[in-house]
Amino acid sequence: EDQVTQSPEALRLQEGESSSLNCSYTVSGLRGLFWYRQDPGKGPEFLFTLYSAGEEKEKERLKATLTKKESFLHITAPKPEDSATYLCAVQEVGGASKIIFGSGTRLSIRP
Amino acid sequence: EAQVTQNPRYLITVTGKKLTVTCSQNMNHEYMSWYRQDPGLGLRQIYYSMNVEVTDKGDVPEGYKVSRKEKRNFPLILESPSPNQTSLYFCASTGQLGTEAFFGQGTRLTVV
Numbered sequence: 001e002d003q004v005t006q007s008p009e010a011l012r013l014q015e016g017e018s019s020s021l022n023c024s025y026t027v028s029g030l031r032g033l034f035w036y037r038q039d040p041g042k043g044p045e046f047l048f049t050l051y052s053a054g055e056e057k058e059k060e061r062l063k064a065t066l067t068k069k070e071s072f073l074h075i076t077a078p079k080p081e082d083s084a085t086y087l088c089a090v091q092e093v094g095g096a097s098k099i100i101f102g103s104g105t106r107l108s109i110r111p
Numbered sequence: 112e113a114q115v116t117q118n119p120r121y122l123i124t125v126t127g128k129k130l131t132v133t134c135s136q137n138m139n140h141e142y143m144s145w146y147r148q149d150p151g152l153g154l155r156q157i158y159y160s161m162n163v164e165v166t167d168k169g170d171v172p173e174g175y176k177v178s179r180k181e182k183r184n185f186p187l188i189l190e191s192p193s194p195n196q197t198s199l200y201f202c203a204s205t206g207q208l209g210t211e212a213f214f215g216q217g218t219r220l221t222v223v
Contacts, residue, residue, distance in 0.1 A: 031209045034211060043203075044154070044212075049210065101153045
């Protein structure tokens with residue numbers, strides 16, 4: 001069965017304290033892995049798409065990496081405004097428009 | 112501005128009273144989906160559509176209906192809502208498979 005598991009469920013960091021969020025997935029063939037940011041009461045906002053193992057993408061303090069079984073979202077020197085829930089999702093080859101989301105990691109950055 | 116618009120944003124209704132949540136996108140996207148989001152369960156796909164008149168069930172379709180008569184619109188219909196359908200609902204659209212989805216602002220539904 002296709003699965004997406006994110007860890008940790010919640011993470012509290014001090015401003016400037018770098019860390020990583022994990023997304024492990026099980027699909028028969030990966031069409032794409034997505035990272036989204038979600039603020040309370042709002043819709044998810046797209047961050048990155050990764051397509052193949054070894055691929056990396058960066059945006060400001062965020063960097064996403066991909067292996068054959070997992071993806072990491074690295075946060076370097078975070079600021080309080082980076083506080084949000086980060087969602088990982090995968091789309092399988094041949095899976096039409098079906099996307100499977102993980103439960104997310106709630107990130108809180110203390111000033 | 113590219114956007115996905117859902118209405119209403121908030122809705123409180125009673126058990127059994129039919130309701131429709133509208134969703135419209137202005138990006139000419141072929142793919143549209145409905146999700147519900149519940150604490151601890153994340154986003155779960157209810158239905159999706161690959162084009163006009165083409166829809167298919169997601170992971171949690173029971174109690175919901177959809178239609179896609181026009182490319183831009185994808186309404187979610189609850190024929191007889193029940194309290195277990197109380198949730199936060201999101202509509203999303205995608206231009207091509209394997210590309211990012213654009214989400215609406217969400218509809219918070221409470222069924223009493």
